Amino acid sequence: MTAQAHTRHATRPSKRQLIIETAERLFAEHGYDATSTARIATEAGVPSGLVFYHFATKLDLLLAVVQERPAPREVLRSTARGRTVRRRLRAIVATMAEELEHDRAARIIVFREAQGRPEIASRAAELFAEATETVACVLTGADDVVADPARVQAAAELVVSRVFLDTVALGQAETATHRHAEMIDLIAESLTGGVRAE
Amino acid sequence: MTAQAHTRHATRPSKRQLIIETAERLFAEHGYDATSTARIATEAGVPSGLVFYHFATKLDLLLAVVQERPAPREVLRSTARGRTVRRRLRAIVATMAEELEHDRAARIIVFREAQGRPEIASRAAELFAEATETVACVLTGADDVVADPARVQAAAELVVSRVFLDTVALGQAETATHRHAEMIDLIAESLTGGVRAE
Amino acid sequence: MTAQAHTRHATRPSKRQLIIETAERLFAEHGYDATSTARIATEAGVPSGLVFYHFATKLDLLLAVVQERPAPREVLRSTARGRTVRRRLRAIVATMAEELEHDRAARIIVFREAQGRPEIASRAAELFAEATETVACVLTGADDVVADPARVQAAAELVVSRVFLDTVALGQAETATHRHAEMIDLIAESLTGGVRAE
Amino acid sequence: MTAQAHTRHATRPSKRQLIIETAERLFAEHGYDATSTARIATEAGVPSGLVFYHFATKLDLLLAVVQERPAPREVLRSTARGRTVRRRLRAIVATMAEELEHDRAARIIVFREAQGRPEIASRAAELFAEATETVACVLTGADDVVADPARVQAAAELVVSRVFLDTVALGQAETATHRHAEMIDLIAESLTGGVRAE
DNA sequence: TATGAATGAGTTTTCATTCAT
DNA sequence: TATGAATGAAAACTCATTCAT
Structure with a gap:
């Protein structure tokens, strides 16, 4: 059913999984090209040959890293418990x-x-779509939404774009916090139909 | 080929510049790590040693590529000639x-x-800041803006984030066009203070 | 679980050893800097990559060459069988x-x-110390030695210096032979007879 | 036609001389192979092309460095003013x-x-010969020498070997000082006392 | 299922030397 | 007498991948 079916006999952390996790960390830290399979093996504490026993090529390892990691859909959904758009947006961001x-x-x-x-x-497109879908879904459930679905969708895309770019490309998650407030106000108002403060 | 040397007598396309431009193209196409300096030299038509005569390391070449290229501020400014926020946004996007x-x-x-x-x-942060500043400036000059500067700034950041992420990370500039319309409406309304269509 | 598993210098004709021996010869012949790793590999009959599989850097190979080769202590000791200082010195030199x-x-x-x-x-200091120690030991065992240990030590250092410099730096082992006779006389006398303190 | 005739009117430190001096320092510090001509030019503050204007090849520069530097004969001679062999030896060493x-x-x-x-x-042989000749000459002039010239020559060679090896190869000029005392005693006694030929 | 030595093409970088000015 | 860009061969080192065990 779920992706967990692959890791079903995870009594001990299988070496295959260990390789994936180490590769994930190193790819994220230094990039795919700049990470050698030898280093992955070394840092994972497995013999170098094992990497190619489990993954035919290095690219297959990258694919495994990227595909066997689910989007954090549920976390987003569960934390956004406020009634209003603004509160939900704050939680989401x-x-x-x-x-x-x-x-x-x-x-x-x-x-x-x-x-x-x-x-x-x-x-990448999948992850972006999942994120926006989740955000749109959460926003739609708010009490004060008056905007139509297309508008909510556009708002969700804007919010996700903003946060993704900050964190992933610019790497400035911390400095951006206070700038997010203004963004939240803007989005919230555009969905609730009023320039009125809450 | 050789005739160019004579015709371009006034503005000599220095080989250094040629290397930078070739590197820019290849880095953008295949990434930094996946582009060999040998290939840069070959495609630039210069001997491989010249790359390292002008740039001590490959990373220095990357820095030169990234730093010696100005942001296209003026282009954005000049094309956004509409009176209303919505028209300017359309032009900007x-x-x-x-x-x-x-x-x-x-x-x-x-x-x-x-x-x-x-x-x-x-x-990267610099480019992002320049882009948002320019966009904010253009939007502020529209006739129908009623939002305060902070709000305009937030709107600019959202727009730039959206377009950057689409083009740079997702590489889907073409498919996204129709989805931009909804975003433009959302932003335009939030800055002009009305849910009224134009 | 063989004893080889624990001892570093397992005596198998490994390619690693082959590389060390070839490197030793070439380094001695042409110098470290003037010997390329490619040439070492070629003359050892191994692929060039193997050099760096066994030795992380070229310098590490030099260190292996220099450290995994014992000083010829026993040879010196066994050949110096004469009774007198003079005879032992002749054998040693x-x-x-x-x-x-x-x-x-x-x-x-x-x-x-x-x-x-x-x-x-x-x-280098280690090799010099071992050589002088061995020589001093051999000289001390002669029948006609009357000098105190410090004097014997000084004599050993002089002899070793002279032979080392001739062979290693000046490369004139052959021409120096006849000049060694005078040196042997000098050292022998200073250790055996007429050494009246003033 | 001596080489000195060319550099006689060196009112200002000619750039040629500057290159030689810089090369000497760098060759001594890092070795000939490990010193690039570009670095010599840079540290000498001259354009890189100038090195090859003055010296046809890098090896010619090495030869110039090695040949246009006289042995410090006079210094040795002038400092050894004592009357006895022992005092002169101390000064020489x-x-x-x-x-x-x-x-x-x-x-x-x-x-x-x-x-x-x-x-x-x-x-190299020349320098060694000059040094031993000078030392032998100084020792011969001492008041208490009774050894014949061949013996003095052998003693000179021993002393020079010892000091050269210490300084040049082992690089331990400082730690060796106290060990030199014993050597001086040995040599002094062998030249002054009990010189009974067998 | 694991292992680690082996392979060779490819990478960045160095550098003595040349040459037009 | 200088100058500094240009050149290309060769250097050290990397690495994905294979393979015998």
Whole structure:
């Protein structure tokens, strides 16, 4: 059913999984090209040959890293419990920034290595779509929404773009916090139909 | 081929510049790590040693590519001639997408290679700041703006984030066009204070 | 679990050893800097990459060459069978010159490349100390020695210096032979007879 | 036609001389192979092309460095003013060590680069011969010498070997000082007392 | 299922030397 | 007598991948 089916007998952390996790960290830190398979093996504490026993090529390892890591959909959904758009937005932005900061690896990889690699690019689009869908869904459930679905969708895309770019490309999750407030106000008002303060 | 040397007598296209331009193109196309200095030299038509005569290391060449390329401020400013926020936004989004598509090199490089390279990261932040500043400036000059400067700034950041992420990371400038319309409406309304259609 | 698993110098004709031996010869012949790793690989009959599989850097290969080669202590000791200081000195000088000539590689390397390389320099001092210690030991065992240990030590240092410099630096082992006779007389007398303190 | 005739009117430090001096320092510090002509030019403050204007090849520069530097004969001679062999030896050893330490460049180069380069090797032998000749001469002039010239010559060679090896190869001029005392006693006694031929 | 030595093409970088000015 | 850009061969080192065990 779920991706967990692959890791079902995870009584001990399988070496395959260990390789994926180490690769994820190193790819995120130094980039795909700048990370050698030998180093991955060394830091994972496995013999160098094992990498190619489990993954035919280095690119296959990258794909595994990128695909076997689910988007943090549920976390976003569960933390946005406020009634109003503004409250939900605040929760969403905070959670996303934190999530990306904490478990940014796969996300960073996806956006860095998408260029010229169709599978990665489509996974990048997938992640973006999932994120916006979740955000749109959360916003739609707020009590004070008056905007139509298309508008909500556009708002979700704007918010996700802003947070992604800050965290993934600019790497300034911390400095951006206070600038997010203004953005939240703008989006909230445009969805609730009033320039009136809350 | 040789005739050019005579005709271009006044403005000599220094080989240094030639190397930078070739590197820019290849870095943007394949990424920094995946582009060998040998290939840069070959495609630039210069001997491989010359690359390292002008740039001590490959990274120095990357820095030169990224730093010696100005942001296209004026283009944005000149194309946004409409009176209303909505018209200006349309022009801005179209121009930015086109600009990034056409001369995307440095921008793409900046956002791909920023991770773990402080000089590149700060240049990325610089480019982002310049772009948002320009957009904010253009929007402020519209006839129907009623929002305060902070709000305009937030709007500019949202627009720039959206277009950057689409073009640079997702590489989907073309498919996104129709989705931009909704975003433009959202931003325009939030700055003009009305839910009224134009 | 063989004993080989724990001992470093397992005696198998490994390619690693082959590389060390080839490097030793070439370093001694042409110097460290003037010997390319490619040439070492070619003359050893191994692929060029193998050099760097076994030794992280070229300097590490030099260190291996210099450190994994023991000083010929026993040879010196066994050949000096005469009863008198003079006879033992003759044997020592002849043996040392021959040894250095025959298996001079590591010695030459050590003294040529010590400058500015602490590990090599300390190995040079080590080799010098071992040689003088052995010589002093051999001389002390002669029947006609009357000098105190410090004097014997000084004599040993002089002899070793003279032979080392001739063979290693000046490369004139052959022409120096007849000049050694006078030196042997001088040292022998100073250790055996007429050494009346003033 | 001596080489000195050309550099006689050196009112200002000619750039040629500047290059030689810089090369001497760098060759001594890092070795001939490990010193690039570009670095010599840079540290000498001259354009890189000038090196090859004055010296056809890099090897010619090495030869110039090695040949246009006289042996410090006079210094040795003038400092050894004592009457006895022992006093003169003390002065000689101290002066040589100091001289080699202070102006060691050419000496170090000569002994490092002699291998496989006939001109350098013969210059090394020349320097060694000059040094021993001078020392022998100084010792012969002492009041208490009773040894014959051949013996004095052998003693000179021993002393010079010892000091050269210490300074040039082992680089331990400072730690060796106290060990020199014993050597001086040994040599002094062998030249002054109990010189009974067998 | 694991292992680590082996392979060779490819990478960045160095550098003595040349040459037009 | 200088000058500094240009040149290309060769250097040290990297690395994805293979393979015998």
